[in-house]
Amino acid sequence: MKKNKPKYNQIIEAAVEVIAENGYHASQVSRIAKKAGVADGTIYLYFNNKEDILISVFEEKMGQFIEKIACGISKMNNAEEKLLKLIQMHFHQLSEDPHLAIVTQLELRQSNTDLRLKINQILKPYLTVIDDIIVEGTKENIFRDDLNVLLVRQMIFGTLDEIMTNWVMKEQKYNLAQEALQVQSFIINGLSVRE
Amino acid sequence: MKKNKPKYNQIIEAAVEVIAENGYHASQVSRIAKKAGVADGTIYLYFNNKEDILISVFEEKMGQFIEKIACGISKMNNAEEKLLKLIQMHFHQLSEDPHLAIVTQLELRQSNTDLRLKINQILKPYLTVIDDIIVEGTKENIFRDDLNVLLVRQMIFGTLDEIMTNWVMKEQKYNLAQEALQVQSFIINGLSVRE
Amino acid sequence: MKKNKPKYNQIIEAAVEVIAENGYHASQVSRIAKKAGVADGTIYLYFNNKEDILISVFEEKMGQFIEKIACGISKMNNAEEKLLKLIQMHFHQLSEDPHLAIVTQLELRQSNTDLRLKINQILKPYLTVIDDIIVEGTKENIFRDDLNVLLVRQMIFGTLDEIMTNWVMKEQKYNLAQEALQVQSFIINGLSVRE
Amino acid sequence: MKKNKPKYNQIIEAAVEVIAENGYHASQVSRIAKKAGVADGTIYLYFNNKEDILISVFEEKMGQFIEKIACGISKMNNAEEKLLKLIQMHFHQLSEDPHLAIVTQLELRQSNTDLRLKINQILKPYLTVIDDIIVEGTKENIFRDDLNVLLVRQMIFGTLDEIMTNWVMKEQKYNLAQEALQVQSFIINGLSVRE
DNA sequence: TATGAATGAGTATTCATTCAT
DNA sequence: TATGAATGAATACTCATTCAT
Incomplete structure (x- = not known):
C-alpha cells in the first residue's frame, strides 16, 4: 500500500x-x-496528477476528521448530545489546524466541478454520520418524525460549513468553540421563543 | 452611465x-x-480585465436578486412571514435562472481569495436583509432575544446556500419550491419535538 | 498644402x-x-500611419535644423570656419531643444530598418552640407586632396552623432558648447602632436 | 556554469x-x-525573458569581440599601431560575421532606453581599450597631451560605429578592410594638410 | 525508485487603424 | 473635416507532465 x-x-x-x-x-x-x-x-x-494530490489531501485529512468525530460521538448517549459533540469537534479540529481549515474552506473550492464531485464522495461518510444522528433523534422522539433527512442534513452541514468559512475568512480571529452551544441550540430549537 | x-x-x-x-x-x-x-x-x-467581468456579473445579478427579495419582503407583516418569503424567493429566483445558479453556486467560487472578498462585499446587502429579519423577529417577540445576530445570519445563509448548491449539483432535478416551508420551519422551530 | x-x-x-x-x-x-x-x-x-508621423516629425525638424546650419555656414569664410560653425550649431540646436534631442538620438532609432532608410533620405541634405565643406576645404588647400569624401563625411557625422547621443544619455548634464572647438580641432588636426 | x-x-x-x-x-x-x-x-x-536573450547575445559576442581586439593590440608596439590594429580588427570581425553586424549595428538599437543602458555597460570594456590607447599615445608623446580622453574616445568610437552602420546599410557591398588605414590617418592626422 | 531537464499547449490584453455619423 | 467607438491580429511566458538516465 x-x-x-x-x-x-x-x-x-x-x-x-x-x-x-x-x-x-x-x-x-x-x-x-x-x-x-x-x-x-x-x-x-x-x-496521477495535480488534481489527484488535492483529492488525496482531502481524503487523508477528512478520513481522520470523520473517524475522530465518529469515535467521539459514539460515546454520547443521545442525538442531542451527539449533535453537540459533532459541532464541537467539527469546530475544534479545524480550529486546531488552520492550514487545513484554509485548504478545505477556501482553496479546495477553487477546483472545477468534476473535482467537487469527487470531494463530495469523500465527504459522504461525514454526511452519513449526520444522517444517523437525525434518524436516531427521531427514533428517540427528541426530533420530530416528519423530518426530510436529506434536507435537514444539508441544512446542518451548510450551517456548520458557513460558520467555518466565515471564521477562516475573518482570519481566525475569534474563538469558535464558544459558539458550538448556540449552534446546537439553533439547530434543535430554531429561532422561535419557546413556550 | x-x-x-x-x-x-x-x-x-x-x-x-x-x-x-x-x-x-x-x-x-x-x-x-x-x-x-x-x-x-x-x-x-x-x-478592466477578466476578473472585472466576473465581479460585474455578480454585482449586476445580485443587485437585482437582492432588490427583488427586499421588495417582496417589505409586503410581509412579520419576521416569520418575511423569512418564508426570503427563502421562497431565494429558491425561486435561482431556480428560474439555472445558468445564474450554476455561476453563483459553483463557478464563481473557483476564484481566488481576493475575488471572493469582493464578492462578499457585494453580498453584504443580502446579509443585511437577513440581519434585519432576525432583529425584527426579536422585537416582535417571535424570535428569542438572546440571539447572536451575526452567527444566526451565518447559519441561515449557510443553510440556504448549501441547499442551493446541492440542487445545482444534482442537476436541478427536483423542485426546490416545495422545500421552502420545511426550511422555514427548521430555522424557526429547529429539529426538536414541540411540546 | x-x-x-x-x-x-x-x-x-x-x-x-x-x-x-x-x-x-x-x-x-x-x-x-x-x-x-x-x-x-x-x-x-x-x-498615413504611425510611422508616417515619425518620419514627418524628423522631416519637419531636420528641415529647420539643416536650413539654419546651411544659413549659418554661408556667412563663414573658409572650410575651417564653416566646420566649426556646423559643429557649434549642431550642438547648439539640439541642446536648446532637449525633447527633440531625445527623439532624434534615442527614440527614432528604435524603428525598423525600413524607417531608418527613410530617415537617411531626410538626412541627406545635411550630409551634403558636410560633403561640401570637405570639398571646399580641399579646394582651399586647407584639407588634404587625397580625402575619400564619403568616408570622411561618415567619420565627421559619426563623431558628432556619438557625442550628441552620449550627451543625451548622460541626461544633458554638461555643457556641449564648450566642446565644439576641441571637436573641430580633432577633425582638422587629429590626435597627433603637430611639429 | x-x-x-x-x-x-x-x-x-x-x-x-x-x-x-x-x-x-x-x-x-x-x-x-x-x-x-x-x-x-x-x-x-x-x-529570464526575451530581453535577456538579447542582452546575452550582445554580452557573449561582444565579449569575444573585445577579447580578440585586446589580444591583437597587445602585440603592437605603440599607440599608432595599436589604433590601426583596433580599427582593422573592428572592421574585420564584423565584416566576417554579417549576421552579427546586422544585429549590433541595426537591430539591437531598436531597443528601449533601459536595454540600451545595459548594452552600454557591456560595451564599457571596449571603450576602456580605446581610452588606454589614447592615454598611451599621449605618454609616448605621439598624441597631444591636451586631449580630453572621454571626448576623444566618443569621437573615435562614433567614427568607427558610423562607418560600420553605413557598411551594413549599404548591404555590405564594399570592402571595409581597405579603409582602415584612411580611418587611422584621419584620427591621427585629421583633415589638414601637413606642413 | 528517484531524478530534473525538457516539453509545448494555452490566453489575456494592447493598440494601430477604420468607418458610420 | 472631425469624431471616437469598435475592431481583431498578434505574442511572451507558465507550469503540469514526461522520460532518459
Missing part, C-alpha cells in the same frame, strides 16, 4: 502547507515537491 | 452563459466576446 | 513631446492625439 | 540568425526556439 511509504505523506503534508500559504492557483507541483524534499517527477510516482 | 449601454449588458449576459456552460476556467474572454457578438477588444472598453 | 494647416503642426509638436517623455514604444497614437487636442481618427486625416 | 551547456549556445546562435534575418520586432521567442531546435519553454530555462 503506497500510503505507508514515507514520501507519500511528506507530499501530502507539503501540499497542505503550500496550498494554505500560497493559495490553490499559486501552488505549483514543483513547489510542493520542493517543500516535500523530493524531485518533481517523484510526485508522479505517488499521484 | 456605462450600464445603460447595450454592449455592457450583452457582455454580462454572454458571460453568464459562457461560464455556466463551460465552467470558470474554460471561459476565455474571446469566447465571451464571441457569444456577446462583439470583438475581443470591445470587452476592454467596458471592463 | 496640408502642412499649413494648424492641426498638422499641433500633431507634430505633440508627437515630439509624447515620444520624448514616454519613449517610442509607449507613445500610442491615442496619446499623441490627446496631447494634440484632436480625436484619434483625425490623426489619419493628416498622416 | 550555464554557458558551457550546449543549449545555451544553440539559443544564442539561433537568436543572432533570427534577429538578423527578420529584424528585432519580428523575432518571436518561438521562432528563436524553433531555429535553436528546442521547445519554447526551454528558452526560459536559460534566459
